[in-house]
Amino acid sequence: MKEKIIPIGIVGYFLLMVALIGVLGWYWQNFQKTPVQPIEFPHNVHVGKLKLDCQFCHKFPSKSKFATVPSVKLCVDCHKTAATDRPEVKKLLKYWEDQVPIEWLKVYSFRKNANVNFSHKPHIRAGVDCSTCHGRVDQMITARKTRNINMGFCVSCHRQERAPTDCWTCHK
């Protein structure tokens, strides 16, 4: 019997490992995609209901590489008076009162070593709709990744639209 304990232990250990890795993988796939933001900002209300233009808050995609998140002041400009009774808006006003910036979590990013020199500007100039990459934000509460932005995705679109596919177009 004693001789069997060791092999069973080893097999058990490996099974446990496989299970753990599987569970963790599933967990990241499904939960980490929607980051828990410091304020639960409802995109569906602002974009879907109020029909605000994306660039009303994300000011720079047509001018710069970065779309940028809005300054706290921009939020407060409206929310000084609008919907001040909501708990999430109260959170926002507290940030403003304390003059502390909100630490949003990034939803889309490239790996550092992917060496991607992505710029929003040429895409907006070419008339690419924001939802092409960012999905139907008007139907989301907190923005989450709806597709993996990898090289395959970029290149297939670039080919389709006859945009340049030279390496140095996207890689710096």
Add this chain to the structure above:
Amino acid sequence: MKRRDFLKIVGIASSATLLSSCGVEKGTEKLIPFLVPPDEDYIPGVAQYYSSTCTECPANCGVSVKVVDFNPIKLEGLEANPINRGALCLRGQSSIVRLYHPDRIKQPLKRGANGQFQPIGWDEAIQQVVQALKSARGQGKANVYLSGRTTGSLSRLLDNFAKDAEVERVPEYEPFAHANLREAYRLVFGRKEIPFYRIEDADFLLTVGVDLVETFVSPVSYAKQLSRAKDRENFRWLHFEPHASLTGFQADKRFIVKPGSEAYLVGFFLNYILTNGLNKKRIPPEITNALPKIDAGQAAEKTGLDADTLNKLAAQLAEARAPMVISGGVSTHQKNGLETAVLTALLQWALGLTDRLVDFARAENYDHVGSVADVQQLVKRLNADEIGVLFLARTNPVATLPAAIPFAQAMARASFKVALTDFLDETAEQCDLILPLSHSLESWGDAEPRKGLLNLIQPTVEPIFNTLSEGDILLAIADGYQGRPNVFSYQQWLLREWNRTYGEAFVDEFLKKGFYEAPAKAVRLSLNTRALTRFLKDAKLDVRPQGHILYAIPSLRMFDGRSKVLKLTSEIPDPLTTISYGEWITVSDETAERLKLKDKDEVAFQVNGNQLALPVKVQPGLNGDVSTIHWDQLERAFLDVDQRSGEILAVVSGGQMQKTGKKIAIPILSGSMEEAYERGIFPDHNGHGMKHHADVRETLYPPHEHPEYRWAMTIDLEKCIGCSACVAACYVENNVAIVGKEEHLIGREMSWIRIEPFYGKDRDREMNFMVMLCQQCCNAPCETVCPVYATMHNPEGLNAMVYNRCVGTRYCHNNCPYKVRRFNWFDHEWETPLDRMLNPDVFVRHKGIMEKCTFCVQRIRTARDVAKDEKRKIRDGEVIPACSQTCPTDAIVFGNLLDEQARVTKLAHSDRSYRVFEEIGTEPAVYYLRKKEIKDEA
């Protein structure tokens, strides 16, 4: 251990590793918004440019500071500035490192009871200074302010400060004060100034020892002028020097004279002009009589040139429509330097140059700069215990003064020593209190490098450390001393001052333009006959240096040593020797043969009990018994002072040189400086190696198509002076790593562009610089050997390096005939806050990948973006790579070869154009314009 046990252990260990690494990848980045958005014109990630001034050396060139997301990341010459006209030198390009240098002093420091420096607050520091000032006055001692060269409003503030805080402002100390030149102009014209030499308008330039394009007063300005002058067919430039300098090799003809004989040379020209009645301006008989009489025979004997040549040159000088004579540098840093300078000034007068080309209306502003004699005076007072508080601002006399002046001991006698500096240098280390200065990129100010030219200094970044500008410190101390509240910041003071002096309309324009040029006031010159006659009677021309002679020459890279802290200046090799790190002494071919010396052999050099032991570099074109050493590498014990003018004498004579038998490892980056000719690097005089002569090897690959653009570059070797500004610009622009001496010793430098000197058959006179960078070949040998397509030809003719694909086989490096690819053997660190100067548009390469010049593809990208916004193609001149942008001689031109009207196309198709190794058929996109034929013998 059994095999099975081994496998089990490995299995367990690896699974545990796998599990523990899960989740590491997802370090979610944060997006932190502004509370309140910054001003309207700020766009994240887009560069903004601010006009300011480079303060790395006294030339004070105008710069345009590139700021991305509130970090200044690059300096470029300000296009409109009349001094540098868009260019910047090696030191100017490197000076951004100073801003972010981790070794900067980060807060005020006070020497504690244990002798160590302790950080203190600003209020306390100012308080201490005020108290020390008061107690010194109480004891009847004088408080003294010694600084480096100060101009513009800061100088005026200093005057106010001196009044308010009862501090005496003593003449400023600069190691390169050009004291002999200024003293000479005082003797001749009664003006203790350095005029602005308008060499651009000259057609016959004669320079004596002066290092015009290296460190002399305003080197970028002079390099730019020389380049413009060379555009004219009739321009000729002759250079006379006893040693071998970068400037000398650039002249149309370089004459090697015997050490110490420059005064005879100039004296002869002057005599020739006067005796033959060719002088355009009268010189009174008293002076003519006092002048030493030198005929061609005597001059020939002294200088070692032949009499016929001298006569011919003198005749040419007299006949030239716009002649120009300048002496300076080593010729005025020797015992008869003052005589040389005086005779030159007289010659300038006699030739009528002082009406136009030798411009005193725009004289270089050295108004408050004294000389070593003034420092000696101060030392005397210090030794007599007359000095209470001693301020030392932006100056390092302890390290730079000749050892004969014991400044360190003397300054210890001051009751309280305050250093205003950015680094803990030798002088600051001796002080009681250190007040760290903000960099000029962090502060407000102005500079007046030339009379009537005001350059703006404006902040481009919040102070990185707890530092203040000198103006703010002075205001605070003065207010503290007077017992007033400190309400004015230096910025407010400046604005008030500008408004008051120039009016309000001026300020707006000044801030926009970055400089202001006041109309020049005409200067009437007249000869200072009495002083001059007296001087000429006592003049001693004959100094006859003996034995082995050592010239301490100012370094293109380090200036007087102040730029040594920048690190980048050490990483970039000295252009004449290609030595990067370490110290060395050059010897002539003759000496090398006599002492059986090879490069890196150590020699001992002795003079009057002083000795140095350094490795040698054999320097072609040197006089037999002459050696050179860079100023910052020579011990101060070797230097002496001319008591008449207070000039530091940089010529050490009477030495002895011996071989020690040791070999010292110094990184000499060039493999060979000779085998360039007949190998296709330079075409020979018969045109062999030129495009139409080359027997080009065919390629087996299909040709590349370039539908819209074919980027190309031309480099004019006639204009290139080897100043290495392009190299520095490239380092900063492209985040090229600084790897250090050890890596250089094994040939692993990372520079994307390099300057290679090649000495021709006539080793004394013929030398060419080859500017080598990636040639962006059409049939690139690197591309075909890459197993992973990490480097490939793009549709615009660029040889694109794709870092993600690179696996580091280094086959490409091996197959590159130009040896321009660099491999990252390590990850390179940019110590905080140096990482803030990284260009965000350029990838920071990590360990294991190749890198090389990209033709600044990020700049092409930016230009394309602008062009696409305006729905047009990129215009000629819109893309300027960093190397081309900073080039002081406009030698590098970049553009689209498919555009027939582009400058680059015209140059690439000119008669002088050729490509390196044309015959191997790589079809490079870099075209070189070979040197013009050497003009007729003098």
